[in-house]
Amino acid sequence: MAHNPVESFPIIAITSGEPAGIGPDIILTALNEQTFSARLIILADPELLKERALALGITADIQTLNKPGDAKAHKQGTISVLPIQMAKKATAGTLDIANSAYVLETLKQAGEGCIRKEFDAIVTPPVHKGILCETGVHFSGHTEFFQAQCQSPHVVMMLATEAMKVALVTTHLPLKDVSAAITEQSISLVVKALNQDLQEKFGVAQPKILVCGLNPHAGEDGHLGREEIDVIIPTLNKLRQEGLNLIGPLPADTLFTPKYLNDADCALAMYHDQGLPVLKYSGFGNAVNITLGLPIIRTSVDHGTAIDLAGTGKANNGSLKVAIQHAINMANNAKKFSK
Structure with missing residues (x-):
């Protein structure tokens, strides 16, 4: 069966989640184990991914992009990163309020990129609502964040x-x-x-x-x-x-x-x-959370940050893989529907 040319592959933004949690772990292991028919872009601090890969014993080719359009088709073991700098080095398993603004910035840039049509979909690993709310910003969840950003009346x-x-x-x-x-x-x-x-x-x-x-x-x-x-x-x-x-x-x-x-x-x-x-x-562990009613496509994992598992190599990446594949399928269907 003939495959679509790479240029037609959807561009999927993947936020890095809570840096002290398993978000970086499951991103690294999922993209290291499997090739996806998409251009995958991780919105993250490259140093976070490099340090976590070292802790997990993963050899990954981490490439920094200047803009979303530079992304190439994903291949197993390659991590394309659109850099967003953390305020402080993250320690696996230890929450730090100093990086809460970084987490929110990854979501903001992912949503804005989708609205500008630079990304075809967003996939979100888990964030820690408690540490985000400690900054004084009321964060009730990804769903409400993107609803407000997209000014959607109902999701x-x-x-x-x-x-x-x-x-x-x-x-x-x-x-x-x-x-x-x-x-x-x-x-x-x-x-x-x-x-x-x-x-x-x-x-x-x-x-x-x-x-x-x-x-x-x-x-x-x-x-x-x-x-x-x-x-x-x-x-x-x-x-x-x-x-x-x-x-x-x-x-x-x-x-x-x-x-x-x-x-x-x-x-x-x-x-x-x-x-x-x-x-x-x-x-x-193999389910995906999907937000409907938005003008953009957003999928997410079905679990939390699992702070205690971060950096241990024990985190299950199954839900992230399913969330990525659903985002790809939905983006392809949306393109067909719009024609």
């Missing part, structure tokens, strides 16, 4: 494995607040953004979306709660009239079975712990 959190995709109507809310947050507006915004990005970024012409009910047994005709009758069903019916292919609301305890999942493109859960435990059980 959707999706996690994906090879077997399933799960998106969320609400994300990090206390369980007692979820019911009030399930409204016609919130469901409609999420479903429309999800449907659009499945078309534009995943190449699904007519997405089929499974929708969870909120209550056990999807409310059992109102006996176990009325949110389905009062809000969810009427909203889904309106969206169906607009041409969307929505199945449900279905009981969450039966939706996540092959009978339904094998014939659908995505499941939509009403709250965080309704859908994500199933997905993480089936694919933790």
